[in-house]
Amino acid sequence: MKIQFILNGEEIHLDVAADRRVVDLLREDLGFTGTKEGCGAGECGACSILVNGEHRLSCLMVAAQLAGAEIVTIEGLSGEKGFHPLQEAFIREGAVQCGFCTPGMIIAAEALLKSNPNPTREEIRSGLSGNLCRCTGYQKIVDAVSEASRIGKKTT
Amino acid sequence: MFNHIPEIGKTFVRPDAAGKSKGTEKYAADYYGDQLVWAGVRRAGIACGRIRNVDTSAAQSLPGVVAVLTAKDVPGTNRQGIVHKDQPVLAEDKVRYSGDAVALVLADDRATLDKALALLKVDIEPLPAVFTHEEALKPGAPVIHESHPGGNILLQAQIRQGNAVQALADCDVLIEESFDVPMQAHAFLETENGLAWQEPDGRIVLICSTQAPFRDRWEIGHALGIPMDKLRVSSPYLGGAFGGKDGATVQCFLALAAMHAQGRPVKMTWSREENFAAGYKRHAAHMEYRLGAKADGTLQALHCKLFYNTGAYAHLGGEVMALGMEHAGGPYRILHTLVEGWCVYTNQPIAGAMRGFGVAQVSFAAERMMDLLAAKLNMDPLDLRQKNALRRGDQNTSGVTMTQSTGIDACLAELQASPLWQNRSQWKEQASLFKRRGVGVSAVFNAIGYGRGLPDSAIAKIELTQEGNIRVYNGVTDMGQGNATAFVQIAGQILCQENNRFELIQPDTDRTLPSGSSSASRTTYTYGNALIKAAEDLRRKIIGRASLILLADTLDGLELLPGRVRDMQSGREIPLEMIASIMPPEDRICTSQFLMPVVRDKMNTGKEFVIGFPHLLFSYAAHLAAIEVDELTGAIEVKEYDAKTEAGHVLNPHTFTQQVHGAIAQGIGYALFEEIVTKDGRLMTPDFTTYHIPCAPDVPEMRSQIIETWEPSGPYGMKGVGEVGSNGPLPAIANALADACGVQMTCSPLSPERVLLALAQMKKQENPRQ
């Protein structure tokens, strides 16, 4: 199946099986290994991407659903500027340990801040409740998202 | 991003954080290759049986299948294992647990691999199986390893001081209770995986998500009959491990596959379901305790019997039990102890290393016993603990003298002073309708290092590169704990170079030097100590070589500064690149080996332990959990948590706190929801929908206070802090539950169902007629 979509600001044309999982397409076909797979069943959030600005799970999406969509992965979040404010906050606040959940968390946090620019700590926890982390206990992640929202820079 | 000199004691941002935040840092899972071959394993599916036949013909003839391998294709011994080599890479005549690997398939793509695995006809005749330690120890029980002299007992051991049985009879107060804890899964986010290929000269190269790349070579070599120099293993940053990647997981499969892939790279990634089915677990344990004290609360005697269910293969079962036994009495002085342990084979999934290695289990028992004792004595729970807390110079329950830093009393004192403890009565009174509030504490500790019987060694290697940068060759995996960060701080402190001058090479058996496994809270302590020496050597070397250019007649007047060496008298400066340019490659490298100090006491007990006993160094913590119990559902919510942790001097407050937070969260999971459930040895909790780990709303805001001491033997006074925190939550929460509503839980997790049942039973006992 021929599909066309925007990935991190660039137009992509692919001829790919319609039912190929988006997480595989991103990682293996296009080399964007920043998006991770942790469970393959929508339970851990490591495969989180933005689809038309919304937080979705690429392990539960198939290639056919990409047609005409605008996709942003973690690699696309920093753009030309180097570091997205959320990435800076994660780094500074110590929210990164093993880091495997980090891309998904940042994507989830970006979606959260877009819809709720000033979340309480409880709202941050709720907004990130679809992203599992086994290393940090979440606290410094909440610190980081809180800090990023405080700084107030939230556009991609 | 931030250019400064990494220094000890300051929060220094991790060098790996940037790449991980941008998604550019590559984990083993992120390595692919041209003409990639995908490898997968067919597993037994039943807990115990005799393999009658494995028909590979249909799988082999499927287009796109590269090879189908069974036990007969395994050269070497076909045995992997860390201490006991009892686990076949591919099962021969018998399967001993439902995840036992029976065949290895290589295919051109994943869809073909899945098809081929399903086409294998595996005929196994079921045999009677045992799942609990009681079943396994019954006379006449089926023997899991026929050649093992101990039958189903992997290891039986004792730790004895004085005469506990006699002393218990003379105690003023005696508490008896039994406890049960289930298997826990590590649930790291990056599942077991690796990439391997065979070079034209026959050498096999692996990139693997592993905690022990150097030991892996030895394990693979023994299993497959490959000389160690024909194997190269590297471990990038891991996406979590917590002990579950200590010991071969994919390694032997990958090496074997590489030998059959005609030079093509082979990738094996375990699905989450496979991680649950075949990954290692924390041991389930049954613990019987008898604790006696004087009327004034002085602990007198402890007799406990510990049964660790190690599953089908040994892995590190004996060592896990040994460490549990060493910690069975808690961080206290107890004059008379008798700790008996049985590590028992069953047909359950394999139990192995997991953060808090045998100690998480006994901490539950020991700390519940302390609260039961406090209640009986009508004593404040913290006062009782404080009264008996180990201090430097005491002997612990194994008879080891605490010659090193011992800070549990300071932790307890701080906890006693904390507002959560001081104001607990008022806080509890504010519980609303159908909610009961309780506050509970626990005092925990965890040894660092391997213990006696094997070298706890690290070899640091540091280099002045041609560009004038400092390259640290990390010999021990960074699985997220941030040891690489500490190493940059240590080197920065000694060499006075800015962070952008540092390069880190992650473990690679070709380039870095053996430094043991990333485990036992040991990595920063051992490699850090080695690195201090190596970095100081390098510093002297750089200055010494600089003197040749500066024509300085004494080294005393030269100082190593960021990017240069300065002659303090003349003011002349030489850039590091220039100094490097006059040094041949081998001169620009310094190495140093460090061995962790061992217990010097002459041990009169624990003779059954070949390795892993006793330990010299411990880190300590006192935890407080404030919980709310819902009387209608039995659900426990942790509202507040406070941890006071002592691990010597702190190199980096951020990474220290990260470890404490993470350990608490895993402990909360262990306390409230995590339980591997099997039926006839098959996983009933094979994925994240049935096995729940805490998500963000489940973990409260945690308070973490660093209680600093100075450990003279540690690099800049530190001790490892990775594990101690994971032992605190289950007992603290169980104690809080008893405080909230009188429910005395002896098993975990403290699920809503168990709590509701206990509440109902209590009500019946109080009102028998209702």
Place this chain on the structure above:
Amino acid sequence: MKNVWLPQNLTQLWACLDNEPDARFFAGGTDLLVQMRSRKVEAAAWIGLEKINEIKGIDEDKGSIRIGACVTHAQLLRHPLIAGKLSLLHKAIATLGSPPIRTMGTIGGNICTASPAGDTLPPLYVLQAEVEIFSFKGTQRLPIRDFISGPGRTKLQQGEILAAIHIKPSSGTDLHHFEKVGQRKSMCCAIASFAALWSLSSSGRIEKARLAWGSVGPTIVMDQDIEGFLIGKKLTRETLDRAAQLVEQRVAPIDDVRASADYRRKVSGHLLLRLLHFTQGCARRHIRDKGVADPPIG
């Protein structure tokens, strides 16, 4: 490799179905892809319904709210009509899955999956929702109680899709409550859930009571005897205790790895007691608001 079709409108959908009569439908994919991974479901081809305009959107007409089957849970949570007039449904959806699952999953999908633990179902039953079914031949409507016929089973025939859900919002003076019992606070399957809609007379007696329990039977459990027992009585501990005993007799839970039948049975009764919150002083303030009732959080 399977074909995946994403028709943009109904005309395209019927044409797709002609070509692929054995295709399976999906909307957000959050259920189907998981079931296919665990091989509970096989499909020769898939038809995605996400893009079909006619089954999206939320509107109100003559006092009835129509929700397109492909409206996502996240869209429902954001929509003022749902937050304002279908607060009970809003509450339940907030507990469903996780933020990304709510972004992807649809109300139609949750209904058609027809899990006894489906989070939208207890409120939809209590709100007496009707489902609208489209086929090439036309449309029909069914009460949701009649649409779901068993665990994982609906009355949908080959060639039919769920198109919309119709709900008449309850009166502003009605009280409501939803509670989901799970193993943790997010991303969990309900062990038991409870939705209640009731109203009180001026003397504080129960005039109307509609109660539904999830995860404690092959389908959502509603029982006229329990509701009948409560009518005319005041909301007291005694009343609710007795009603709870009746609940325990009427639910039919199973044992599974998440919980035992005994626990589910006990909790089903206990959840009724939570309504006592509405008789507490601090809850009376909530009653004065337009039917938005939250048990006070401790």
